[in-house]
Amino acid sequence: MKTGVLTIIKEKRKEASKEGTSWVLKTLKDGEHIKGNPPIEDMKGEETEQRSHETDTTFTPAAHRTSDGTCAQQLRCDPDAKLTNDGSDQPTFISLNTEATCSVVAVTQLRRTSGGNPIYSIQAAMDIDADFEETSRRIQVRFITKLNAPFRVPANAIAIPSNLTRLGLSTVVNNLLSAGNPEWEEEPFDFLIDGELVRMSLEKFLLAKGISAEKTLEIEYFKAVAPRREEEPSVHDDWVSAVDGSCPGFILTGCYDGLGRVWESAGLCTRILEGHSDAISSVCIVNPEEATNVILATASKDRTLRLWKYSKDDRVSNPTKIRPFKILKGHKLSVQSVASQKSGHLICSGSWDYTIKLWRTDEHHFEGDVSIKKRKKNDQAEESQLEEDSVATLVGHSQSVSSVAWPKHEEIYSVSWDHSVRSWDVETGNVLFNHLSGKALNCLDIGGEGSSLIAAGGSDPIVRIWDPRKPGTSSPIFQFSSHTSWVSACKWHDKSWFHLLSASYDGKVMLWDLRTAWPLAVIDSHKEKVLSADWWKDDNVVSGGADSKLRISSGIYVS
């Protein structure tokens, strides 16, 4: 039998009668969205039957007994369930008592049309056709959530068809919510059963996981992690090679024209970091938490890193140019990556000369290794620029160090084109952890459970996640392989243990949840290669690519 959502729409039918309302019984196939563009399939017999009760505003079983007996019986309604059509603007509800077994999910959905005619729609997931009885079973479920009040549904168990998919579940929850809240706006939800996201029909999911369908299933739901909005792209002059969104106040980007840019929001560039003579390959906000002075670090293909500083307090609307306060020279070849210590005192950089170098970020200069250069710039005030050599050099990689990360105070992680993932002890310079992945790696991030999972991507379309705490295993614990080209960036979400994003040369940014193998969302706004991506303000994804645009996808609620 078809399980569908029976929709009874009460509407004023102008052509049928002048003042009366008519019942239109419609079925929605399972999984189809009610709101979007509802492909409503008419049940002809029922419709015609219902039209005869045009003036009847009371919804009774008798009114509903149609050619299809089961329908009417399933939808056992309270005799006092009435549609009050008092003509006022105040929306009213049909209170539908469902059977104790909850074989019917009856939800009143109320929408207001522009003409002021209320449209009542009762949606009930129910058996419509007795001929096709019981091809899909019903499952007792209870929806639970960690979301706050407006997102909570009643905690009692209800029965839903087992062939519902995520979309179907989302529809059910939305309907349940809208029953309790007239101003409810449709919201996509994601569902979690036993720590696994539902990505197939419930039936298949339960079968695959070996969960008994006999007892009441607890389904946790939360807002689907997907971008709701796409901001206006922020246009650069050249390819955007690096993005850092670790500071909620602004986004830092690096560009192939050698300039770094600070964006306060989409399209609003406040500062331009000028100084590099070649493309910037990586950027990093050194002290995201500090209030007064923001220190930024950029790494460039001109073999230097530069440190920049500006005060948060001076608000500017036009882009102002900043000169670096410190130039870090020492790498013999292009610097590929830069990462800062949490405290902000040190930064490290990986380079094509196979080394990782550590640098001081403070302005104090020490005798011996610091030289001061004074430079006149267009007869303006003298700017002091420090040049400083590295504090330490970590040697060990046999090829270009493509990415570094500094998640803990004393530990640096690096990936390289020599296929290795290493972690270094900053104090001693020893390699703590060396791990061969088999592919040249391009990007790295540390995060997830206990901030210790390593996510890395490289010269193949697979994002791999290792757990360095597991001894003796070299195989990744997770592999995400929906991209079609090299992975250029991967970033863990700051707050969540499960969520990370990955960007690829195929022009897509994908959001991943460790609890499912499918991407949660694919952001396909870039026309060209995506070179870098990051989270921003916990609910935005910023990405820059070869189309010279910084794209911000916002409205991603990560619980």
Place this chain on the structure above:
Amino acid sequence: MKLKLDSESSQKACKLQKKHGKKKSHVNESDALLEKQNNVEQHLGQEAPTLDEAPLQQHLDSAPPSDCNEDHVEAGDNHGNLENDDDQENGSDNPILDQVDEESDSSEDEVAPRNTIGDVPLEWYRDEKHIGYDISGKKILKKEREDKVQSFLASADDSKSWRKVYDEYNDEIIELSKEEVRQLRRLLKGKAPHADFDPYPSYVDWFEWEDAKHPLSNAPEPKRRFIRSKWEAKKVVQLVRAIRNGHINFDKPKEEQHFYHLWDDYSSSTEKTTHLSYIPAPKPKLPGHDESYNPSLEYIPTQEEINSYQLMYEEDRPKFIPRRFTSMRSVPAYDNALKDAFERCLDLYLCPRVRKKRINIDPESLKPKLPNRKDLKPYPTTCYLEYRGHKDAVMSISTEANGQWIASGSLDGTVRIWEVETGRCLKVWELGEAVKYVAWNPRPDLPILAAAVGVDVLLLNTGLGDGEVQAKIKEILHVGTLPGTENSDKTPVATWLQDDKIEGIRLRHFKTVSAVEWHRKGDYLSTVMPADILFSFVLKAILIHQLSTKLTQKIPFKLHGIPVSSVFHPTQSILFVSTKKDVRVYNLLKQKLIKKLKTGLREVSSIAVHPAGDNVIVGSREGKLCWFDMDLSSQPYKILSCHPKDITNVAFHRSRPLFASCSDDGTAYVFHGMVYSDLTQNPLITPLEILRGHKNVNGRGVMDCKFHPMQPWLFTAGADSVIKLYCH
């Protein structure tokens, strides 16, 4: 009471049988007979006494009447037990007999007769209270006799009562076992009590000897007749030794008797014959339905079909057109009879017949055993990155020593430098003329690019590297005026010119330069000008330039053919020069020819030297790729013909056992080419992957392929103006 049934006492049994036979008619008469049967009585135990007992007698009288008669059993014996017994007697006697044997033996040993009175008439004790004395001398008292009526009633109740026999001697009632009954029955019939006793055994004359009738001597058999002869003993020993040494083999397979098929025509026999064997003539076709005088309608061609025959060639036309006749009589004579017979004769006589030899070989077994591709990973398989920007076919690519950059030269007159990682074009030189060849200086600290453009070789400063490197390059790429003036007296083979526009050196040649190769130290570079043969005889087709001194020299060797390319040995000062036919290997220090590799190819197009220097691959315009092992021979070690079209380039990986070839058919092949340091082991060559993706433009496919210096990645440059990177 047990019967003495031992088979060894067969003679006794015989006697017994005889006696019994005499008395069978009187069996049921009375006790009177009993005393006469002393012997029997002893042997049969209690058989005799039983017979005077009433129950048994009665039973024997009534129930099995056959007991009395000779022909008893078959005649309507309705007593199941007896019948069964007889059946058993016929069927499976032996086990039961054995059982009885055991029983009787053991019982005899164990139980001595309790009554010790011996063989005396029991009448003597008739009036006594006791019946005799047991072994300790005590009286054996008579038991209370049952009333006759009572015993009768008891016997009537008891279905086995007919088996019960009273043993007067021991004063007790014994129940006969089936076996005993059966034996009794046999005795009554006059047979031996044992079923397997053969009363008529074949006579064995133990006392016969050869001339028993007329003995020559009456002397007894001599002793030697009973002793094994020594000769025989020796013979036996001989045989034993032969068996031990394996001269005599018992496991020989039996030779099958060979029959030959008398009527076989031997055409299908696969036997090899040295002589000319007879090959039978093909059999003529037998007549079928359509040759019948009255074939069914479907065999008759319609008029249209007959007409269509006229349009056919004569060979295809059917020889015989079926027709219907009402009777055999009306069938006319066959027109072509004589002709057909003649042709058949010709066929038999003139037609050559050849026996075809067929070999059944599994085609899989012909394939060489190659290692699994999965074990040879990593190697390039998938294209993830493309470098787009050229407007025309990319003729040549070259990777920087670190693998961060890649340079390409195209027919659109540009040289470009790309960032490998992102596919970004870093730099473009517009040179105005088609770029034939680009080569990156192999030294990582000297990022100079050589490009062959028309008659010039340009040395370009890529602008990479830090200040020191740049200063060094600037110095190197500066041409003073001095070298030009020095060479002015001779005719300079090439002129070094400073080119300010491109900030490099322009090396002007006589003819179009087709290839540029750097020496590993980055100071020398060789250029090839594939002009006509005459020109190459003048020893000017291949030039070696020195960058530091800005000098040019000719190679002092005679080239036999048009040079195609020249490659420096990766470790020694050896130059490989390939002409269209062969590859010559010159030692530059000693200035002599070391080796000549004969390719056997029509036209060599490209050459690459293994990083160890002992192996060379050569690609040809006919799509073949030759692998030369220089230590092995001057002939190719392996020839791989995979490409249907010209091979445009071949390449070795710098550190991994990989090599590749690319071709105008739009594909590039990747091979595994493992060279072992052990000189006795031949290189292992395995094809790994066909890389497709390039489009064919103007009949040209992939123009160049180069491996990434570190990663197992392959760059291919296509005529479709795209450079592709294939990753593992």
